Amino acid sequence: MLRQKRRSTVSVLLKRSHSNMNIQAQICGIILLVIMFLFYRRYESLRLNTQIGFQALMLCMLLCIFLDMLSIWAIVRLLLDHRGTVYVICKAYLMSIVLVGFAGFWYECTDVYEDKKKLRQVAVTGGVAWLSGCCVIAGLPLGIYKMGRVVYTAGPAVMVTYFFTGMFILVNIVFTLAKRKQANYRRSQVILSWLALWFAAAVVQFFNNELLLVGYAGALGVLVIFFRLENPEYLADAVTGLFNQDGLLLYARKLYNEKKPFSLMSIWWNLGISQADEGAREQAVMAAFARRLPKLDNTRVFKMADDEVWMIFEDMEHVEDTVEKVRSFVEYGRRELGGMAQAAFTYMPDAAMVGDYQEMVHLMRYARWKSSDHSATNFKEVDFDFVEQMRKEKSMEQMLDEAMKEDRIEVFYQPIFSTRAKKFVSAEALVRMRDRDGNLVPPGAFIAVAEANGKILQLGEIVFEKVCRFFTKEQLEQYGLHYIEVNLSVVQCGYPGLADDYIGIMEKYQINPRYINLEITESASMAAKKTLLENMRRLMEYGVCFSLDDFGTGQSNLNYIVDMPVDIVKFDREMSQAFFQDEKAKYVMNAAMQMIHGMKLKIVSEGIETEEQYLAMEELSIDYIQGYYFSKPLPEAAFLAFLQSRQ
Incomplete structure (x- = not known):
């Protein structure tokens, strides 16, 4: 490394000790870099820009340490008889120091600039600066001195080395700080730490010229970068050796930025695994898949989950043959696993049908969510219509987020009539959303989206809070209302914190819990029965009652009434209408009604639209219409006005 000579105005670079300790330190640095390089080369590379930049930095650092040692040996052994050779070696070492400074700067640029054209511009500009420095260093005189155990170089060539190396270091620091929002924060911090370590070693060596720390410190800095950022194991799955999800995101981003065409296919398995397996069988299947998968040219394989892999195909000319080969391989392996093992495929023939890697990931996740069955023949090829459908739902997702933030979620109320009391005694709360123009958005357009992305929990709390606030503010009990029915989605029923959250909201508005009736669905009780029952137990202890909604559309029907501690059963609109249109449905509904009443439960018939239908339901002793x-x-x-005029 560089130092300034401590007498008059003569500058000194790298006063060097010929002690065994210093030589061993340099050798250790070389060994570290060589081991690191060999370890790095053992793994398949995604050829990311940062990986290329790091390999360049590693090789430049290795060259610098090697020339450092070689220059020491040359000064000690060859100075008297081969001064010209020593002169060339020492100047080559000075040039390598500047080269390391440039390599460090270019490595940081590979993280900031994803466009190869921009990186080439940086490489050309930096390369010209380095070559300019080399030309000046080569043309200026260099003093070589040997005084006992200490050897050093001095003179104008050394000063120029100081200048160009310092320039690259300064530019790197300024660039890193200026681009910190665009760059990986962790990478910026590590690079700044490496530069600080390198600079500190130079300062220590300047004041103690018998210590050769610069080369060794540079090697340690590269080692830190390796372990903190560039260890190839960070992008590999430990069980299968395939690239992991982080690798997929980085590689797909690279392909999109470079505008390279590629296809993508996801494969996911349903192995019929119980929770007792704790993922052991899934890991075994994935490991076998990775081990047996035939070598496919221009194909990258990524493990995205314990039951899912994605494959990127870059050979667009032969991609259909490759896809068929993979499907045949998976089908053969599926048969080996037995009848419980099923596989499904989602194939995107051209990645250009979406805009970027993030939309690509969203599309594939969306396709999996839309695929309801698992079978060996379950092959979904994504087309532009499917992409448009996904974008519409994504747009609806964004609209929903904005509506919740901007308080554009409303609750509408549909009155429920008691056939015995001959008045309206309750109402069902129904969520509505308005767009920014004030128009109502159909519930079917956003509720399914909210359930898919988990926003239904937040949406449900907004609705419940509005119901509690409305009931207490307007004192709806004065109009004869006994309770308000509030729907619970499948996702909410399976949420362990539901009871705590809802009890908290009721306490916030000081509402009597007997004014709340929560509606569950048959599908909800099937999907998360244990969690649902625990939530129901806690809420019922608090004073809330429950209804079974949409009776007749779910699974097991009457068995749910037996299992679920509900007070009311609601016949859905389809079942109510079928009573008037189908003779068989009439017998079924009569039987169900008698059994429900036999269990001392109340019945609500939904979807009644005419006086004739109302009178028929009343004659059947249906409790509520x-x-x-x-x-x-x-x-x-409007609901308040309705109650005031009708009660």
Whole structure:
């Protein structure tokens, strides 16, 4: 490394000790770099820009340490008889120091600039600066001195080395700080740490010229970069050796930035695994898949989950043959696993049908969510219509997020009539959303989206809080309302914190829990029965009652009424309408009604639209009627006006 000579104005670079300790330190540095390089080469590389930049930095650092040692040996052994050779070696070492400074700067640029054209511009500009420095260093005189155990170089060539190396270091620091928002924060911090370590070693060596620390410190800095950022194991799955999800995201981003065409296929398995397996069988299957997968040219394989891999095909000319080969391989392996093992495929023939790697990932996740069955023949090829469908739902997802933030979620209320009391005694709360123009968005357009992305929990709390606030503020009990029915989605029923959250909201608004009736669905009780029952137990202890909604559309029907501690059963609109259109449905509904009443439960018939239908339900002793015959769902003000005029 460089130092300034400590007398008059003569500058000195790298006063060097010929002690065994210093030589051993340099050898250790070389050994570290060689081991690191060999370890790095053992792994398949994604050829990311940062990986290429790090390999360049590692090789430049290795060259610098080697020339450092070689120059020491040359000064000690060859100075008297081969001064010209020593002169060339020492100047080559000075040039390598500047080269390391340039390599460090270019490595940081590979993280900031993803465009290869921009990186080439940086490489050319930096390369010209380095070559300019080399030309000046080569043309200026260099003093070589040997005084006992200490050897050093001095003179104008050394000063120029100081200048160009310092320039690259300074530019790197300024660039890193200026681009910290664009760059990987961790990478920026590590590079700054490496530069600080390199500079500190130079300062120590300047004041103690018998210590050769610069080369060894540079090697340690590269080692830190390796372990903190560039260890290839960070992008590999430990069980299968395949690239992992982080590798997929980085590689797909690289391909999109370089505008390279490629296809993508996901493969996911349903192995019929119970929780007792704790993932052991999944890991065994994935490991076998990775081990047996035939070598495929221009194909990268990524493990995305314990039951899923994605494959990127870059040979677009032969991609269909490759896909068929993979499908045949998976089918053969599936048969080996037995009848419980099923596989499904999602194939995107051209990645250009979406805009970037993030939309690509979203599309593939969306495709998996939309695929309801697993079978060996379950092959979904993504087309532009499917992409447009995904974008519409994604747009709806964004609209929903904005509506929740901007308080554009409303609750409408549909009155429920008691056939015995001959008045309206309750209402069902129904969520509505308005766009920024004030128009209502159909619930079917956003509720499914909210359930898919988990926002239904937040949406459900917003609705429940609005119901509690409305009931207490307007004192709805004065209008004869006994309770408000609030729907729970499948996701909410399976959420362990539901009871705590809802009890907290009721306490916030000081509402009597007997004014709340929560509606569960048959599918919900099937999907998360244990969690649902625990939530129901806690809420019922608090004073809330429950209804079974959409009876007749779920699974097991009457068995759910037996299992679930509900007070009310609601016949859905389809079942109510079928009573008037199908003779068999009439017998089924009569039987169900008698059994439900036999269990001392109340019945609500939804979807009643005419007086004839109302009278028929009343004659059947249906307890409550809900439908357009009385009223459509109404906003708060209209609902209050309805109650005031009808009660």
